[in-house]
Amino acid sequence: MKKKIHNRDYLKDRRKDFRSNLTSAEATLWESLQKQQLNGIKFRRQHSILNFIVDFYCVSEKLIIELDGSVHLDFAQQNYDAQRTEKLEAEGLTVVRFKQ
Template structure:
C-alpha cells in the first residue's frame, strides 16, 4: 500500500483554523472555485500534501494554487516557496502561484489562467 500523503491527521486542526481564517484574497478566489463553479472541477481549500498545507487543490487535475501576499516577497520566504514547489512538483503536482493583488485586480484573468492548466 502506498504511503498516504494527503491530509495527515497531525495537520487537521491547523487546516481547520486556516479555513476559518482565510485571507481576503483566498476568500475572494474561493467564491469562484467552490461548488465546482470553474469548469466543473472540485477544489479543496487548505488541503495538506505531505507536511505542506496548500491554499487550494484540485485532485482531478493534480493542481495546486498558491496565493502570495507581501510576506512572500521576503528572500528567505521565496527560497522556501521555491523548494516547496520543487518537492510538490516532484510528487507529480502542478503548482501555480498568484499575487493576492491580482485576485482583486483581475479575478477573471486568474480564473482563466487556472483553467488553462486543466486537461480537457
Template sequence: MSKIHNHKYLEERRKELRKNLTSAEAALWKYLKGKQLDGRKFRRQHSILNYIVDFYCASEKLIIELDGAYHLDFSQQNYDYERTQNLEKLGFKVIRFENKLIFENITDVLEKICSCFKN
C-alpha cells in the same frame, strides 16, 4: 506509496486556516467552490506531505497558491521554491498568484487556472 494527503496531525491547523482565509483566498474561493470553475472540485487548505496548500484540485493534481507581501521575503521565497519543487516531483502542478491579482484581474486568474486543466 504511503498516505501523503491530509495527515491527521495537520487537521486542526487546516481547520484554523479555513476559518481565517485571507481576503484574497476568500475572494478566489467564491469562484472555485461548488465546482463552479469548469466543473472541477477544489478543496481549500488541503495538506500534502507536511505542506498545507491554499487550493487543490485532485482531478487535475493542481495546486493554487496565493502570495501576499510575506512571500517577498528572500527566505520565504527560498522556502516556496523548495516546496514547489518537492510537490512537482510528486506529479503536482503548482501555480502561484499575487494576492493583488485576485482583486485587480480575476478574469485572467481564472483563465490561467483553466488553462492548466487537461480537459
C-alpha cells in the same frame, strides 16, 4: 505500502484554522472555485499535501493554486517556497502561484 501524502492527521487542526481565517484574496477566489463553479471541477481549500498546507487543490487536475501575499516577498520565504514547490512537483503535481 504507499505513503500517505494527503491530509495527514497531525495537520488537521491547522487546516481547520486556516479555513476559518482565509485572507481576503483567498475568500474571493474560493467564492469562484467552490461548489464546482469552474467548469464542474472540484477544488479543496487549505488541503494538506506532504507536510504542507496548500491554499487550493484540484484532485482531478493535480493542480495546486497558491496566493502569495506580502510575506512571500521575503528572500528566505521565497527560498522556502521554491523548495516547497519542488517537493510538490516531484509528487507529480502542478503548482501555480499568484501574487496578491
